[in-house]
Amino acid sequence: MDNFVAFILTHGRPNNVITYKSLRKHGYTGKVIVVIDDEDATADQYYENFDDVEVFSKEAIAKTFDEGDNFKDRRSIVYARNACFDIAKKRGYKYFIQLDDDYTGYHYRVYNERKQKPIRIKNLDNVFGALLDFYKKTNFATIAMAQGGDFIGGKNNKMAKRPTIYRKAMNSFICSIDRAFTFQGRINEDVNTYTSEASKGLLIGTIPLTALIQKTTQSNRGGMTDIYLDNGTYVKSFYTVMFSPSSCKVKPMGDTRMRLHHAIDWERAVPKIIRESLKL
Numbered sequence: 001m002d003n004f005v006a007f008i009l010t011h012g013r014p015n016n017v018i019t020y021k022s023l024r025k026h027g028y029t030g031k032v033i034v035v036i037d038d039e040d041a042t043a044d045q046y047y048e049n050f051d052d053v054e055v056f057s058k059e060a061i062a063k064t065f066d067e068g069d070n071f072k073d074r075r076s077i078v079y080a081r082n083a084c085f086d087i088a089k090k091r092g093y094k095y096f097i098q099l100d101d102d103y104t105g106y107h108y109r110v111y112n113e114r115k116q117k118p119i120r121i122k123n124l125d126n127v128f129g130a131l132l133d134f135y136k137k138t139n140f141a142t143i144a145m146a147q148g149g150d151f152i153g154g155k156n157n158k159m160a161k162r163p164t165i166y167r168k169a170m171n172s173f174i175c176s177i178d179r180a181f182t183f184q185g186r187i188n189e190d191v192n193t194y195t196s197e198a199s200k201g202l203l204i205g206t207i208p209l210t211a212l213i214q215k216t217t218q219s220n221r222g223g224m225t226d227i228y229l230d231n232g233t234y235v236k237s238f239y240t241v242m243f244s245p246s247s248c249k250v251k252p253m254g255d256t257r258m259r260l261h262h263a264i265d266w267e268r269a270v271p272k273i274i275r276e277s278l279k280l
Contacts (some may be wrong), residue, residue, distance in 0.1 A: 028124035144169035158203035
């Protein structure tokens, strides 16, 4: 773990970086670097509040990937996500985890026949170490912890029924400078990336036995919240359709309060291993 660092990606919330406190509360004792961009008007307050702050150029990073639009609106975390590879290399770290700034807790997820039970993680050092060990022994470009929303439905939830690796990754990303890849699209960058890049054969996965808990979407002002409020879920989800039109679409999602959301057809999204018996 000496070659590992936790990056907290944040913008405009120097007094509300919830993730920093939750990392320490749940037993992470390692290095933390707060990553902000050079267009953040609250930069001085970040320097005052945190011991280690790294600033990157948003304009420079914007020239290195496909933003997916020509709106010139750079209120997005994707720039920080792509900047982390260079920051890690500059700081002398081979491995890192990217974290958003609004995580309130971290849980193990344990299942039985009756219910799904979250158990509070008390030693994140061990959890990050185990995830990193798995990552080193595989060819995954990145792996992620699950999210609280992945477990809606309790024992009938798909992750409860089949706790295996899922070909998606959102929010938290364990990465290596030796396996660098590019996040795509100004909005919905995580989904854009795990669909479009995975369609090229890149291995991306979520480990469902550990999960992070975050603030409800659009409840924590600043960061990405403002751009979601401005554009709505239809625009957000349609970025993924633009990047992967052969496997993604937008459709209504919800129970009583419906909203438009991306839907992925995994049968068409990623390459598959062909059975040896079919070899010519």
